[in-house]
Amino acid sequence: MELRNQTGAGVVDCKQALDEANGDMEKAVEILRKKGAAKAAKKSAERTASEGIIATYLHHNKKLAAMVEVQCETDFVGRNEDFLAFANDMAMQVAAMNPEYVSPENVPAEVLEKQRRLFREELAGENKPEDIKAKIAEGKLNKWFSEVCLTKQQLFKDDDKTVEQCMVEISAKTGEKIAISRFARFEMAPAPKTC
Protein backbone atom coordinates (compact mmCIF):
# COMPACT_ATOMS: atom_id res chain seq x y z
CA MET A 1 0.00 0.00 0.00
CA GLU A 2 2.87 2.35 0.81
CA LEU A 3 4.28 1.64 -2.66
CA ARG A 4 0.89 2.31 -4.25
CA ASN A 5 0.58 5.64 -2.45
CA GLN A 6 4.10 6.64 -3.39
CA THR A 7 3.89 5.76 -7.09
CA GLY A 8 0.21 5.71 -7.99
CA ALA A 9 0.79 2.40 -9.78
CA GLY A 10 -1.77 -0.42 -9.84
CA VAL A 11 -1.97 -3.29 -7.29
CA VAL A 12 -0.65 -5.93 -9.70
CA ASP A 13 2.26 -3.76 -10.88
CA CYS A 14 3.20 -2.94 -7.27
CA LYS A 15 3.13 -6.60 -6.25
CA GLN A 16 5.27 -7.60 -9.23
CA ALA A 17 7.75 -4.80 -8.57
CA LEU A 18 8.05 -5.75 -4.88
CA ASP A 19 8.59 -9.41 -5.80
CA GLU A 20 11.20 -8.43 -8.37
CA ALA A 21 12.92 -6.19 -5.79
CA ASN A 22 12.77 -8.88 -3.06
CA GLY A 23 10.75 -6.55 -0.89
CA ASP A 24 13.20 -3.61 -1.20
CA MET A 25 10.95 -0.54 -1.33
CA GLU A 26 13.47 1.78 -3.02
CA LYS A 27 14.25 -0.80 -5.71
CA ALA A 28 10.54 -1.40 -6.31
CA VAL A 29 9.95 2.33 -6.89
CA GLU A 30 12.83 2.36 -9.38
CA ILE A 31 11.37 -0.67 -11.21
CA LEU A 32 7.95 0.98 -11.44
CA ARG A 33 9.49 4.22 -12.60
CA LYS A 34 11.36 2.47 -15.43
CA LYS A 35 8.28 0.49 -16.42
CA GLY A 36 6.20 3.67 -16.51
CA ALA A 37 8.76 5.50 -18.61
CA ALA A 38 8.97 2.60 -21.05
CA LYS A 39 5.17 2.49 -21.32
CA ALA A 40 4.97 6.24 -21.96
CA ALA A 41 7.69 6.03 -24.62
CA LYS A 42 5.88 3.15 -26.31
CA LYS A 43 2.58 5.04 -26.31
CA SER A 44 4.23 8.19 -27.67
CA ALA A 45 5.98 6.19 -30.42
CA GLU A 46 2.67 4.64 -31.40
CA ARG A 47 1.02 8.02 -31.45
CA THR A 48 3.65 9.80 -33.53
CA ALA A 49 4.54 6.88 -35.80
CA SER A 50 2.92 7.15 -39.18
CA GLU A 51 2.82 5.97 -42.70
CA GLY A 52 3.56 8.14 -45.67
CA ILE A 53 5.92 8.65 -48.55
CA ILE A 54 8.86 10.67 -49.77
CA ALA A 55 8.46 12.52 -53.06
CA THR A 56 11.28 13.98 -55.15
CA TYR A 57 11.39 16.66 -57.83
CA LEU A 58 14.22 17.21 -60.29
CA HIS A 59 14.01 20.22 -62.58
CA HIS A 60 14.65 19.51 -66.27
CA ASN A 61 17.93 21.47 -66.21
CA LYS A 62 19.15 19.22 -63.34
CA LYS A 63 20.24 22.33 -61.40
CA LEU A 64 17.32 22.34 -58.96
CA ALA A 65 15.92 19.48 -56.90
CA ALA A 66 13.83 18.90 -53.81
CA MET A 67 12.52 16.10 -51.70
CA VAL A 68 9.76 16.11 -49.15
CA GLU A 69 8.40 13.63 -46.61
CA VAL A 70 4.62 13.59 -46.27
CA GLN A 71 2.89 11.57 -43.60
CA CYS A 72 -0.54 10.01 -43.25
CA GLU A 73 -1.97 7.48 -40.81
CA THR A 74 -2.25 4.26 -42.80
CA ASP A 75 -0.40 2.70 -45.74
CA PHE A 76 -3.80 2.52 -47.43
CA VAL A 77 -3.95 6.32 -47.70
CA GLY A 78 -0.20 6.24 -48.45
CA ARG A 79 -1.16 4.66 -51.80
CA ASN A 80 -4.11 7.00 -52.39
CA GLU A 81 -3.91 8.88 -55.69
CA ASP A 82 -4.78 12.30 -54.22
CA PHE A 83 -2.26 11.82 -51.45
CA LEU A 84 0.51 10.84 -53.90
CA ALA A 85 -0.33 13.78 -56.16
CA PHE A 86 -0.18 16.12 -53.17
CA ALA A 87 3.24 14.77 -52.17
CA ASN A 88 4.56 15.29 -55.71
CA ASP A 89 3.10 18.81 -55.75
CA MET A 90 4.91 19.51 -52.49
CA ALA A 91 8.29 18.43 -53.93
CA MET A 92 7.73 20.84 -56.81
CA GLN A 93 6.46 23.51 -54.42
CA VAL A 94 9.66 23.30 -52.33
CA ALA A 95 11.81 23.51 -55.47
CA ALA A 96 9.89 26.47 -56.92
CA MET A 97 9.00 28.46 -53.81
CA ASN A 98 12.08 27.83 -51.68
CA PRO A 99 10.53 27.76 -48.19
CA GLU A 100 12.82 27.83 -45.16
CA TYR A 101 10.60 26.02 -42.66
CA VAL A 102 7.75 23.51 -42.78
CA SER A 103 5.39 25.66 -40.68
CA PRO A 104 5.45 28.60 -38.22
CA GLU A 105 5.95 26.12 -35.36
CA ASN A 106 9.29 25.16 -36.92
CA VAL A 107 10.72 28.68 -36.95
CA PRO A 108 13.42 28.80 -34.25
CA ALA A 109 12.50 31.08 -31.32
CA GLU A 110 15.48 33.41 -31.90
CA VAL A 111 14.62 33.85 -35.59
CA LEU A 112 11.01 34.63 -34.71
CA GLU A 113 12.10 37.12 -32.05
CA LYS A 114 14.42 38.83 -34.54
CA GLN A 115 11.58 39.20 -37.06
CA ARG A 116 9.20 40.57 -34.43
CA ARG A 117 11.83 43.10 -33.34
CA LEU A 118 12.41 44.10 -36.97
CA PHE A 119 8.70 44.72 -37.57
CA ARG A 120 8.37 46.66 -34.29
CA GLU A 121 11.33 48.84 -35.28
CA GLU A 122 9.80 49.53 -38.68
CA LEU A 123 6.71 50.90 -36.91
CA ALA A 124 8.53 52.70 -34.10
CA GLY A 125 8.53 56.11 -35.80
CA GLU A 126 4.88 56.05 -36.83
CA ASN A 127 2.33 58.09 -34.96
CA LYS A 128 -0.24 55.38 -34.33
CA PRO A 129 -1.84 53.88 -31.20
CA GLU A 130 0.08 50.91 -29.76
CA ASP A 131 -2.73 48.40 -30.36
CA ILE A 132 -2.89 49.36 -34.04
CA LYS A 133 0.88 48.99 -34.29
CA ALA A 134 0.64 45.54 -32.70
CA LYS A 135 -1.97 44.55 -35.27
CA ILE A 136 0.15 45.81 -38.17
CA ALA A 137 3.21 43.97 -36.80
CA GLU A 138 1.11 40.80 -36.56
CA GLY A 139 0.06 41.27 -40.18
CA LYS A 140 3.68 41.68 -41.25
CA LEU A 141 4.61 38.52 -39.37
CA ASN A 142 1.85 36.53 -41.10
CA LYS A 143 2.99 37.92 -44.45
CA TRP A 144 6.50 36.75 -43.61
CA PHE A 145 5.21 33.27 -42.62
CA SER A 146 3.48 33.05 -46.01
CA GLU A 147 6.89 33.51 -47.63
CA VAL A 148 9.17 31.32 -45.52
CA CYS A 149 6.83 28.58 -44.24
CA LEU A 150 5.79 25.84 -46.65
CA THR A 151 2.34 25.27 -45.13
CA LYS A 152 1.54 29.02 -45.27
CA GLN A 153 2.67 29.54 -48.87
CA GLN A 154 0.23 29.94 -51.72
CA LEU A 155 0.04 26.73 -53.72
CA PHE A 156 2.43 27.01 -56.68
CA LYS A 157 0.01 25.13 -58.94
CA ASP A 158 -3.12 26.97 -57.80
CA ASP A 159 -2.58 30.25 -56.01
CA ASP A 160 -6.20 30.48 -54.90
CA LYS A 161 -5.32 28.48 -51.81
CA THR A 162 -2.47 27.83 -49.42
CA VAL A 163 -0.63 24.54 -48.90
CA GLU A 164 -2.37 24.29 -45.53
CA GLN A 165 -5.82 24.62 -47.12
CA CYS A 166 -4.86 21.96 -49.64
CA MET A 167 -3.83 19.67 -46.78
CA VAL A 168 -7.21 20.14 -45.12
CA GLU A 169 -8.89 19.15 -48.38
CA ILE A 170 -6.79 15.97 -48.76
CA SER A 171 -7.47 15.19 -45.11
CA ALA A 172 -11.20 15.53 -45.66
CA LYS A 173 -11.05 13.36 -48.79
CA THR A 174 -8.99 10.59 -47.19
CA GLY A 175 -10.27 10.85 -43.63
CA GLU A 176 -6.73 10.95 -42.25
CA LYS A 177 -4.41 13.51 -40.74
CA ILE A 178 -1.83 14.67 -43.31
CA ALA A 179 1.48 16.16 -42.20
CA ILE A 180 4.63 17.40 -43.91
CA SER A 181 7.51 16.30 -41.71
CA ARG A 182 10.59 17.62 -43.54
CA PHE A 183 12.01 18.75 -46.86
CA ALA A 184 15.37 19.40 -48.50
CA ARG A 185 16.22 21.53 -51.51
CA PHE A 186 19.37 21.83 -53.64
CA GLU A 187 19.90 24.57 -56.17
CA MET A 188 23.14 25.00 -58.07
CA ALA A 189 24.38 28.57 -58.32
CA PRO A 190 24.73 29.59 -61.96
CA ALA A 191 28.37 29.54 -63.05
CA PRO A 192 29.73 33.03 -63.79
CA LYS A 193 29.96 33.91 -67.46
CA THR A 194 33.51 33.73 -68.79
CA CYS A 195 33.29 35.43 -72.18
Added chain:
Amino acid sequence: MELRNQTGAGVVDCKQALDEANGDMEKAVEILRKKGAAKAAKKSAERTASEGIIATYLHHNKKLAAMVEVQCETDFVGRNEDFLAFANDMAMQVAAMNPEYVSPENVPAEVLEKQRRLFREELAGENKPEDIKAKIAEGKLNKWFSEVCLTKQQLFKDDDKTVEQCMVEISAKTGEKIAISRFARFEMAPAPKTC
Protein backbone atom coordinates in the same frame (compact mmCIF):
# COMPACT_ATOMS: atom_id res chain seq x y z
CA MET B 1 55.66 56.93 -56.41
CA GLU B 2 54.85 57.13 -52.69
CA LEU B 3 51.48 55.50 -53.41
CA ARG B 4 53.20 52.76 -55.42
CA ASN B 5 55.61 52.03 -52.59
CA GLN B 6 52.83 52.00 -50.04
CA THR B 7 50.44 49.73 -51.94
CA GLY B 8 52.54 47.79 -54.46
CA ALA B 9 49.93 48.64 -57.12
CA GLY B 10 50.83 49.33 -60.76
CA VAL B 11 51.55 52.78 -62.20
CA VAL B 12 48.26 53.02 -64.12
CA ASP B 13 46.15 51.92 -61.13
CA CYS B 14 47.95 54.41 -58.86
CA LYS B 15 47.42 57.29 -61.27
CA GLN B 16 43.72 56.42 -61.69
CA ALA B 17 43.27 56.12 -57.93
CA LEU B 18 44.98 59.49 -57.29
CA ASP B 19 42.80 61.14 -59.97
CA GLU B 20 39.68 59.58 -58.46
CA ALA B 21 40.75 60.77 -54.98
CA ASN B 22 41.63 64.28 -56.22
CA GLY B 23 45.21 63.81 -55.03
CA ASP B 24 44.20 62.73 -51.50
CA MET B 25 46.77 60.06 -50.61
CA GLU B 26 44.68 58.36 -47.92
CA LYS B 27 41.62 58.15 -50.18
CA ALA B 28 43.74 56.75 -53.02
CA VAL B 29 45.04 53.96 -50.78
CA GLU B 30 41.46 53.13 -49.81
CA ILE B 31 40.39 53.05 -53.47
CA LEU B 32 43.28 50.72 -54.38
CA ARG B 33 42.51 48.48 -51.41
CA LYS B 34 38.88 48.12 -52.45
CA LYS B 35 39.84 47.47 -56.06
CA GLY B 36 42.31 44.78 -54.97
CA ALA B 37 39.75 43.07 -52.74
CA ALA B 38 37.16 43.12 -55.49
CA LYS B 39 39.67 41.61 -57.94
CA ALA B 40 40.61 38.83 -55.50
CA ALA B 41 36.96 38.01 -54.82
CA LYS B 42 36.26 37.84 -58.54
CA LYS B 43 39.22 35.53 -59.14
CA SER B 44 38.22 33.27 -56.25
CA ALA B 45 34.62 33.07 -57.49
CA GLU B 46 35.87 32.12 -60.93
CA ARG B 47 38.09 29.44 -59.46
CA THR B 48 35.47 27.79 -57.22
CA ALA B 49 32.48 28.23 -59.51
CA SER B 50 31.63 25.14 -61.47
CA GLU B 51 29.15 23.39 -63.64
CA GLY B 52 27.46 20.14 -62.71
CA ILE B 53 24.15 18.56 -61.93
CA ILE B 54 21.91 17.34 -59.14
CA ALA B 55 20.75 13.73 -59.28
CA THR B 56 17.91 12.23 -57.26
CA TYR B 57 17.03 8.68 -56.30
CA LEU B 58 13.65 7.50 -55.05
CA HIS B 59 13.34 3.91 -53.90
CA HIS B 60 10.37 1.97 -55.33
CA ASN B 61 8.69 1.79 -51.89
CA LYS B 62 8.86 5.64 -51.68
CA LYS B 63 10.26 5.36 -48.13
CA LEU B 64 13.87 6.12 -49.05
CA ALA B 65 15.24 8.95 -51.18
CA ALA B 66 18.47 10.81 -51.78
CA MET B 67 19.82 13.69 -53.78
CA VAL B 68 23.39 14.57 -54.56
CA GLU B 69 25.15 17.50 -56.21
CA VAL B 70 28.08 16.57 -58.47
CA GLN B 71 30.31 19.19 -59.99
CA CYS B 72 32.50 19.33 -63.07
CA GLU B 73 34.21 22.20 -64.86
CA THR B 74 32.15 22.79 -68.02
CA ASP B 75 28.51 22.31 -69.01
CA PHE B 76 29.85 20.17 -71.85
CA VAL B 77 30.99 17.51 -69.37
CA GLY B 78 27.83 18.21 -67.37
CA ARG B 79 25.93 16.59 -70.28
CA ASN B 80 28.44 13.73 -70.68
CA GLU B 81 26.85 10.28 -70.41
CA ASP B 82 29.48 8.84 -68.04
CA PHE B 83 29.22 11.89 -65.81
CA LEU B 84 25.42 11.68 -65.68
CA ALA B 85 25.56 7.95 -64.95
CA PHE B 86 28.04 8.58 -62.15
CA ALA B 87 25.77 11.25 -60.61
CA ASN B 88 22.80 8.86 -60.71
CA ASP B 89 24.95 6.11 -59.17
CA MET B 90 25.88 8.51 -56.38
CA ALA B 91 22.24 9.28 -55.57
CA MET B 92 21.61 5.54 -55.28
CA GLN B 93 24.84 5.09 -53.31
CA VAL B 94 23.78 7.69 -50.75
CA ALA B 95 20.36 6.05 -50.41
CA ALA B 96 21.78 2.53 -50.04
CA MET B 97 24.98 3.14 -48.08
CA ASN B 98 23.88 6.01 -45.85
CA PRO B 99 27.13 8.01 -45.61
CA GLU B 100 27.39 10.81 -43.07
CA TYR B 101 29.97 13.01 -44.79
CA VAL B 102 31.13 13.63 -48.33
CA SER B 103 34.81 12.98 -47.56
CA PRO B 104 37.22 12.84 -44.57
CA GLU B 105 37.85 16.60 -44.98
CA ASN B 106 34.17 17.18 -44.15
CA VAL B 107 34.25 15.35 -40.82
CA PRO B 108 34.01 18.02 -38.09
CA ALA B 109 37.22 18.30 -36.02
CA GLU B 110 35.46 17.35 -32.75
CA VAL B 111 33.94 14.21 -34.30
CA LEU B 112 37.32 13.19 -35.69
CA GLU B 113 38.98 13.79 -32.31
CA LYS B 114 36.33 11.68 -30.57
CA GLN B 115 36.94 8.78 -32.98
CA ARG B 116 40.71 9.00 -32.55
CA ARG B 117 40.29 8.96 -28.77
CA LEU B 118 37.96 5.96 -29.02
CA PHE B 119 40.45 3.98 -31.10
CA ARG B 120 43.34 4.91 -28.77
CA GLU B 121 41.29 3.76 -25.77
CA GLU B 122 40.51 0.45 -27.47
CA LEU B 123 44.25 -0.16 -27.80
CA ALA B 124 45.27 1.22 -24.40
CA GLY B 125 45.32 -2.16 -22.64
CA GLU B 126 47.29 -3.97 -25.34
CA ASN B 127 50.92 -4.79 -24.80
CA LYS B 128 52.28 -3.43 -28.08
CA PRO B 129 54.87 -0.79 -28.99
CA GLU B 130 53.47 2.71 -29.34
CA ASP B 131 54.31 3.02 -33.05
CA ILE B 132 52.44 -0.22 -33.79
CA LYS B 133 49.47 1.04 -31.79
CA ALA B 134 49.52 4.30 -33.79
CA LYS B 135 49.48 2.31 -37.03
CA ILE B 136 46.57 0.14 -35.87
CA ALA B 137 44.63 3.25 -34.78
CA GLU B 138 45.27 4.80 -38.19
CA GLY B 139 43.92 1.63 -39.81
CA LYS B 140 40.80 1.77 -37.66
CA LEU B 141 40.29 5.39 -38.61
CA ASN B 142 40.55 4.59 -42.32
CA LYS B 143 38.10 1.73 -41.87
CA TRP B 144 35.73 4.18 -40.19
CA PHE B 145 36.16 6.69 -43.06
CA SER B 146 35.24 3.90 -45.49
CA GLU B 147 31.92 3.56 -43.65
CA VAL B 148 30.90 7.16 -43.00
CA CYS B 149 32.52 9.07 -45.91
CA LEU B 150 30.88 8.82 -49.33
CA THR B 151 34.13 9.14 -51.31
CA LYS B 152 35.81 6.40 -49.25
CA GLN B 153 32.94 3.92 -49.49
CA GLN B 154 33.05 0.89 -51.76
CA LEU B 155 30.92 1.49 -54.81
CA PHE B 156 27.46 0.02 -54.19
CA LYS B 157 27.20 -1.12 -57.82
CA ASP B 158 30.73 -2.54 -58.07
CA ASP B 159 32.51 -3.19 -54.81
CA ASP B 160 35.87 -3.71 -56.49
CA LYS B 161 36.50 0.01 -56.23
CA THR B 162 35.73 3.00 -54.06
CA VAL B 163 33.69 6.05 -55.02
CA GLU B 164 36.94 8.00 -55.07
CA GLN B 165 38.53 5.60 -57.55
CA CYS B 166 35.44 5.83 -59.71
CA MET B 167 35.74 9.64 -59.64
CA VAL B 168 39.34 9.42 -60.82
CA GLU B 169 38.22 7.24 -63.72
CA ILE B 170 35.47 9.66 -64.78
CA SER B 171 37.97 12.51 -64.44
CA ALA B 172 40.43 10.72 -66.70
CA LYS B 173 37.68 9.98 -69.24
CA THR B 174 36.30 13.52 -69.32
CA GLY B 175 39.52 15.42 -68.66
CA GLU B 176 37.87 17.46 -65.91
CA LYS B 177 37.95 17.61 -62.13
CA ILE B 178 34.86 15.90 -60.66
CA ALA B 179 33.65 16.77 -57.15
CA ILE B 180 30.73 15.78 -54.97
CA SER B 181 29.66 18.93 -53.14
CA ARG B 182 26.73 17.79 -50.98
CA PHE B 183 24.03 15.20 -50.51
CA ALA B 184 20.82 14.70 -48.55
CA ARG B 185 19.00 11.50 -47.63
CA PHE B 186 15.53 10.82 -46.24
CA GLU B 187 14.45 7.46 -44.91
CA MET B 188 11.08 6.91 -43.29
CA ALA B 189 11.18 4.86 -40.12
CA PRO B 190 9.00 1.78 -40.47
CA ALA B 191 5.71 2.23 -38.63
CA PRO B 192 5.35 -0.11 -35.62
CA LYS B 193 3.15 -3.12 -36.19
CA THR B 194 -0.26 -2.77 -34.60
CA CYS B 195 -1.71 -6.26 -34.76
